[in-house]
Amino acid sequence: MLGRTYDKEVCSAARALEIAGERWSLLILRNAAFAGMTRFTDFQKSLDIAPNVLAARLEHFVETEIMTTSPGPEGYPTYHLTKKGLDFKPVIIALTEWGDRWSAPDGPPIVYEHEECGGRVRHTLYCKRCGERPRPQDVSARKTAVMEKIRRRSRS
Amino acid sequence: MLGRTYDKEVCSAARALEIAGERWSLLILRNAAFAGMTRFTDFQKSLDIAPNVLAARLEHFVETEIMTTSPGPEGYPTYHLTKKGLDFKPVIIALTEWGDRWSAPDGPPIVYEHEECGGRVRHTLYCKRCGERPRPQDVSARKTAVMEKIRRRSRS
Numbered sequence: 001m002l003g004r005t006y007d008k009e010v011c012s013a014a015r016a017l018e019i020a021g022e023r024w025s026l027l028i029l030r031n032a033a034f035a036g037m038t039r040f041t042d043f044q045k046s047l048d049i050a051p052n053v054l055a056a057r058l059e060h061f062v063e064t065e066i067m068t069t070s071p072g073p074e075g076y077p078t079y080h081l082t083k084k085g086l087d088f089k090p091v092i093i094a095l096t097e098w099g100d101r102w103s104a105p106d107g108p109p110i111v112y113e114h115e116e117c118g119g120r121v122r123h124t125l126y127c128k129r130c131g132e133r134p135r136p137q138d139v140s141a142r143k144t145a146v147m148e149k150i151r152r153r154s155r156s
Numbered sequence: 157m158l159g160r161t162y163d164k165e166v167c168s169a170a171r172a173l174e175i176a177g178e179r180w181s182l183l184i185l186r187n188a189a190f191a192g193m194t195r196f197t198d199f200q201k202s203l204d205i206a207p208n209v210l211a212a213r214l215e216h217f218v219e220t221e222i223m224t225t226s227p228g229p230e231g232y233p234t235y236h237l238t239k240k241g242l243d244f245k246p247v248i249i250a251l252t253e254w255g256d257r258w259s260a261p262d263g264p265p266i267v268y269e270h271e272e273c274g275g276r277v278r279h280t281l282y283c284k285r286c287g288e289r290p291r292p293q294d295v296s297a298r299k300t301a302v303m304e305k306i307r308r309r310s311r312s
Contacts, residue, residue, distance in 0.1 A: 012251075013254070034297035042225035086230045086292045086293050090254075092169050095168075102240045113297075125277050134270045141268055142268075145268065145296045146262045146264060146265045
């Protein structure tokens, strides 16, 4: 029992969620990352999302440097993922694999492919020391000195 | 440009989000999976979450078979992750690594360890065909026959 290993302010998963954890945000990121969408109208039509909600989400992505915006050929703004935004793709793949395993009774509607060879791309855990792929139940969390440092700072 | 590759109803990532994508849900799962929490009061204190919200989230986890509930030694219910719930750990690890890279200026407050050897656990993408670890920008999504089947069914 790790007790206070986690602190809601001091956790990278929580921070990631602050930025991209809201349902619409993740679906927008998904469509930008894997369906190549860049235009407001394409996000809007594909997700059936309220325009004001979409505008707020895209603005938030630009503010947090997940996307950049620039005028498209027709003058309307287009939105493009930055390196930080592209780096979210493995999270989406991990989510998809979980959904495939546990709530896709017909089988996976989408597969991820390696563009260079056409092979199927999967997500996995690996151990940097022994090289094995640990089972989820064999992985635990340990707080680092950074956690203590941030906590001391927030108390003072 | 894959256009209608994604459909909001036919996507395992979207389905996974329906179950665990809400911010509180993910923090509850995280504390159950990595801090060993099982009791209502422990979740409540650690997250500073409103009791009615916590009760609803836990109930939803039991309904969707992410958790089971049973009476603890003091008579109060305890909550335990099922295999489906434990299998969400890699998603949390993927979220954490993204947060570590992009919004943890002091360094990672938490690290994940392989219990068998004490090594650091990371997540990665790998290609089943060539064995390489593709960069996020080299991974694309392709719809399968399942997608078409579900779409035909939903139209009819």
